[in-house]
Amino acid sequence: MSAFNKKIIDPTTGLQFAGSLIPTSKISxxxxxxxxxxxxxxxxxxxxxxxxxxxxxxxxxxYLIKVDHNITAAKI
Amino acid sequence: MGRYGSQSNDRYIxxxxxxxxxxxxxxxxxxxxxxxxxxxxxxxxxxxxFSYSRTVNRTAGQNTGNPIAANAGVPFAPTSGPNSGxxxxxxxxxxxxxxxxxxxxxxxxxxxxxWYDGITWIHGSHSIKAGVDIRRIRADAALxxxxxxxxxxxxxxxxxxxxxxxxxxxxxxxxxxxxxxPGRFRATSQAYYVLDDWKVSxxxxxxAGLRYEYFSPPTELSGLTPVFDATLGGLRFxxxxxxxLPGTRRIDPTCxxxxxxxxxxxxxxxxxxxxxxxxxxxxxxxxxxxCAAATVGITLHPRSST
Numbered sequence: 001m002s003a004f005n006k007k008i009i010d011p012t013t014g015l016q017f018a019g020s021l022i023p024t025s026k027i028s029x030x031x032x033x034x035x036x037x038x039x040x041x042x043x044x045x046x047x048x049x050x051x052x053x054x055x056x057x058x059x060x061x062x063y064l065i066k067v068d069h070n071i072t073a074a075k076i
Numbered sequence: 077m078g079r080y081g082s083q084s085n086d087r088y089i090x091x092x093x094x095x096x097x098x099x100x101x102x103x104x105x106x107x108x109x110x111x112x113x114x115x116x117x118x119x120x121x122x123x124x125x126f127s128y129s130r131t132v133n134r135t136a137g138q139n140t141g142n143p144i145a146a147n148a149g150v151p152f153a154p155t156s157g158p159n160s161g162x163x164x165x166x167x168x169x170x171x172x173x174x175x176x177x178x179x180x181x182x183x184x185x186x187x188x189x190x191w192y193d194g195i196t197w198i199h200g201s202h203s204i205k206a207g208v209d210i211r212r213i214r215a216d217a218a219l220x221x222x223x224x225x226x227x228x229x230x231x232x233x234x235x236x237x238x239x240x241x242x243x244x245x246x247x248x249x250x251x252x253x254x255x256x257x258p259g260r261f262r263a264t265s266q267a268y269y270v271l272d273d274w275k276v277s278x279x280x281x282x283x284a285g286l287r288y289e290y291f292s293p294p295t296e297l298s299g300l301t302p303v304f305d306a307t308l309g310g311l312r313f314x315x316x317x318x319x320x321l322p323g324t325r326r327i328d329p330t331c332x333x334x335x336x337x338x339x340x341x342x343x344x345x346x347x348x349x350x351x352x353x354x355x356x357x358x359x360x361x362x363x364x365x366x367c368a369a370a371t372v373g374i375t376l377h378p379r380s381s382t
Contacts, residue, residue: 008239028244033148034166035241037096037176047172054090054098063082071112 080108088138096162097178098138106130119198131186137161137178145224152225152251159220159255168237169230180220187214201275209267215294218258226250259301263294271350283371285350347376 008020017023041049083105091097111125136158143160145153154160159181167175194207229240230247240246271285352371 011243011245022239022242027242030149030244031241034144034163034176037093037162039093039095050092050174052092052094054094056090057086057088059084059086061082061084063080065080067078069077 077111077113078109080106082106091177092174093176096139096176099179100134100136100138100140102132102134104130104132121196122193123196124193125190126192127188127190129186129188129190131184131188133184134181135179135183136181139178140181150225150227152223152253154223154255159223161224163224163227164222164250165226165228166241167226167228167230168241169228171237173238180223182217182219182221184215184217186216188212189214203273203275204270205272206270207268209269211265213261213263213265213294215261215263216258217261219256221256222250222252223255257298257300260297261294261301262297264292266290281354283350283352283354285348287348287350289346289348291346349374349376 008017008022009015010017010026017026039050039052043049043051085101085103087099087101087103089099089101091099107127107129109125109127111123114122114124116122140161141158142162143153143155144162146155146160150163153163161181162178163176164180165175165177167177189212191210192207194205197204197206226249227246228248229237229245231237231240267287267289269285269287271283273281273283275281350371352369354369
C-alpha cells in the first residue's frame with residue numbers, strides 16, 4: 001500500500017496509518033482468509049504477474065437398453 | 077417393448093485461478109418407455125405406452141459444499157449444505173487486481189410422466205383412430221443467488237479500494253438473510269383426438285380429425301410465484317389469489333384493436349380440427365406415381381368468459 005504513495009487512513013480513528021502501512025492486526029480476518037485463494041505470482045511483470053491456462057473437462061456417456069417381447073400371438 | 081436410455085454429461089469450466097471460480101455442470105438425462113401393442117381382432121388394434129423421463133441439471137462452483145465463506149466469517153453465509161461455498165463476488169473496482177468470484181449453485185430437476193393409449197379400428201372404407209395423451213410434469217428448481225454474499229470494493233481512490241479490502245470495509249454488499257426457497261412446479265396436460273381416414277373411392281381419400289388439448293397452469297406447491305391480476309394492476313401471490321380466473325382478458329374491455337391483454341394465468345385450451353383429402357394421380361395403376369393432398373387445419377383457442 002505504501003507503494004501507491006497515498007495516505008492510508010484508519011477509518012476507526014480517522015488518523016493516517018504510520019508509514020501508510022496497515023498493521024497486520026487491523027487486517028480483516030475475512031479478507032485475510034479469502035485472499036489466500038490468490039495464487040502466488042508466476043510472472044515477473046508487476047502489473048500482470050499471473051497467467052494460467054486451465055483445461056476444461058467435458059465427459060459424456062450414453063447408454064441404451066431395448067427389449068422386445070411377444071407376450072402372446074395376439075400381442076405384437 | 078421396453079426401452080431405457082441414459083445420457084450423462086459432466087463439464088468443468090475453469091476460471092482464472094485454479095482454486096476458485098471453476099464451474100461444475102453435471103447433467104443427467106434418463107428416459108424409460110413401456111409399450112404394449114395388442115391386436116384384439118384383425119381390424120382392431122390398440123397401442124398403449126407409459127413413459128417416464130427425468131432431467132437433472134446442476135451448476136455449482138468448484139467449492140460448493142465447502143463453507144469457505146462461512147468459515148471466513150462472511151455474515152449469513154450457509155455453514156453447511158449444498159449452498160455453502162465461496163463468496164459469489166469479491167470485486168475491486170478499476171484495478172489491475174483481479175477479483176475473485178464463483179457462481180452460486182442452482183439445480184433444475186424435471187420429471188415427466190406420460191400415459192398414452194391409441195386405438196385403430198378399420199371398418200369398411202374407414203380407418204378410425206382415437207387416443208388420449210396425458211402428461212404430468214414435476215419440476216423442482218433452486219437458485220442460491222447471493223447466499224454467500226457479493227462484496228464490492230469500489231472506492232473512488234485506488235488506495236481506498238484496497239484499503240477497504242484489507243480492512244474488511246466494502247463499499248457495497250449484497251446478501252440474503254435466509255436461504256432461498258426451492259420452487260416446486262407441477263403441471264398436467266391432456267390431449268384427446270379422433271381421426272378418420274375415409275377412402276371414398278380408389279382415387280379419393282378424405283380425412284377428418286379433431287384434437288382437444290388442455291394445458292393446466294403450472295402451480296408452485298408453496299405458493300411462491302406471483303400471478304398477474306388485472307383487477308389489481310399488479311401481482312398477487314397464488315395463496316392469496318384464490319379468485320383468479322383462468323385464461324386472458326383485455327385490460328380495457330372497450331378496446332377493439334391493438335388492445336393490451338393481461339395474462340391472468342397460463343391456462344390454455346386448444347381444439348384442433350384437421351380436414352383433408354388425397355387424390356392419387358394417373359388413370360392407370362402403373363402410372364399412379366403422384367398424389368395430390370390438401371389439408372386444412374383449424375385451431376380454436378376458447379377464451380374465458382371474463
